[in-house]
Amino acid sequence: MKNQFSDDSCAVTVIHPEVVAEMKQVQLPDQTVTGLAEIFKTLGDPTRIRIMHFLRKREMCVCDLAAALDMSQSAISHQLRILRNFRLVKNRRDGKQVFYSLDDDHVHTLFAQGLEHLEHASWNNG
Amino acid sequence: MKNQFSDDSCAVTVIHPEVVAEMKQVQLPDQTVTGLAEIFKTLGDPTRIRIMHFLRKREMCVCDLAAALDMSQSAISHQLRILRNFRLVKNRRDGKQVFYSLDDDHVHTLFAQGLEHLEHASWNNG
């Protein structure tokens, strides 16, 4: 016999069965895991970071965003759709223009915490 | 003349030149943008979310992580390397085993804020 096997999975050696059992119980629901991953993935792109950073300062229309970022209107619009889908930004129409702004305050805090971690990581980077 | 053009970019209509100018000044440094995006991208994967959630509870060795997640040791190891590269987890060796834990507290808060946003988004979802 070469290996121990966990109860209901593929062949993996288990070293601390109690730990594994305990962790399987406190596992997050799939929906929560997916949701969390989606939020973070949405923020995990330079263009979207830049957009979010601007919208933290003020609401902006699509055209101005594209100009300020030196990118095409189409690219920005696609990104805004993604941010909108995951409720990170909301929009209002004013005539021909559509203005975007942050959807809620948690995003602000997410940003701040991200920056704090960045600093922390830089310390250790030396 | 069909369009206005921004000073130093490709052809994009500018609607509020003052806003665009102001935003260009408060732009984040490229390094910061990249760093932030990398942190969030790193958290933007279901497997890594699950790993981080476990490590929030206790330190764990690679084998147990693989067993608890019903995934191959190789897959987990690859993911741990990514988390390690971006200083989200740290590791210590104890004999043949390597134990992983969260690197700092900001990650905890990042998680919490992500979850809060999840709830917020669920309200609006109806």
Place this chain on the structure above:
DNA sequence: AATACATATGAACGCATGTTCATATATAGG
């Protein structure tokens, strides 16, 4: 030294993702 075990890593494969290009929708003005 030789074996067994825990972890790490490189290559490869399939799938997701960001941008561009072309075009559609929506609103204002004549």
Place this chain on the structure above:
DNA sequence: CCTATATATGAACATGCGTTCATATGTATT
């Protein structure tokens, strides 16, 4: 109604990413 403008969207293309498979490294045991 027709044109111009602001935004949205679908298809396509290139790049990036997560997993698997095979294998290497590192550590204890005999």
